[in-house]
Amino acid sequence: MIRVLIADDQTLVRTGFRVILEAEGDITVVAEAGTGTEAIRQSQLTKPDVILMDIRMPELDGLAATEEILRHPDPPTIVVLTTFDQNEYVYRALRVGAAGFLLKDAPSTRLLAAVRAAATGDSLIEPSITRRLVERFASPVVPAGPPAELAALTERERDVLRSMSRGLSNAEIAAELVVAETTVKTHVARILTKLNLRDRVQAVVLAYETGFATRRDH
Known part of the structure; x- marks a missing residue:
């Protein structure tokens, strides 16, 4: 069973992701968090396999939370949730150790693929995000x-x-x-x-x- 923590400051987003994930027989949502600080706390408490981490959250943003979580032994795999207006965060997220990216409006099949890939040590970076990285850095x-x-x-x-x-x-x-x-x-x-x-x-x-x-x- 793949254990997932959803960290996003929008309740509707968290609820939508939970419904999609828990409809699958091999995935369970062990916790939710509405802030970066709560994501760190829930990660330590519930020991998820995968965290879906929003970037823009109150108290502590998703990048800082990701960096802190990955400092702990045996950390979960973190997939960053992003939107098209957050290009400036993508490279920073790669640098702090995010294992993949998922657009918030991605279809449910892509969400499930991202979670399963992360759980097996693979990663999924949206091709559209990859293209933006290439345009900026390559x-x-x-x-x-x-x-x-x-x-x-x-x-x-x-x-x-x-x-x-x-x-x-x-x-x-x-x-x-x-x-x-x-x-x-x-x-x-x-x-x-x-x-x-x-x-x-x-x-x-x-x-x-x-x-x-x-x-x-x-």
Whole structure:
């Protein structure tokens, strides 16, 4: 059973998410929080597997709450809830350790996919958010070769990293590259180990910062 904490200052949003999640047999909502401070407290009390974290909340915003929660041992996976007018927060959220992003008006299927992906150590970054990150941070020029930071990766691992930078899940990468999903998971693990990164989101950030992920990839 996937245990979820919903942190959002809007009661209707929390209620809507709870109804969708608890209609599934493998997901249960263990707590709700209307502020960042309450999200931290409920995270410690209920030990969820996944937190759906709004950015704009009273007392303490979602980014500060995310950073604090991730300082504790064995933290939950945090998926940030965002809207199109919050572009400036996306990169900061990646930096503090968010494992994925979900648009508040995303269809229920996307919500469920995000929660399940987070619970299995995968991540889901909305393609529209990925495009905005690329537009802001990636070089418009395709580099002649892989950046020095990525020299340790094999060609196939670079293919996987490109797909990750486009916001694809392991299952979507497997379908695109015509390989087994377990093979993709192995490649992702090797990428993280070789680059000394905490998770796949950090790998995506590195891909943007080095110019490896470019507008042409999208």
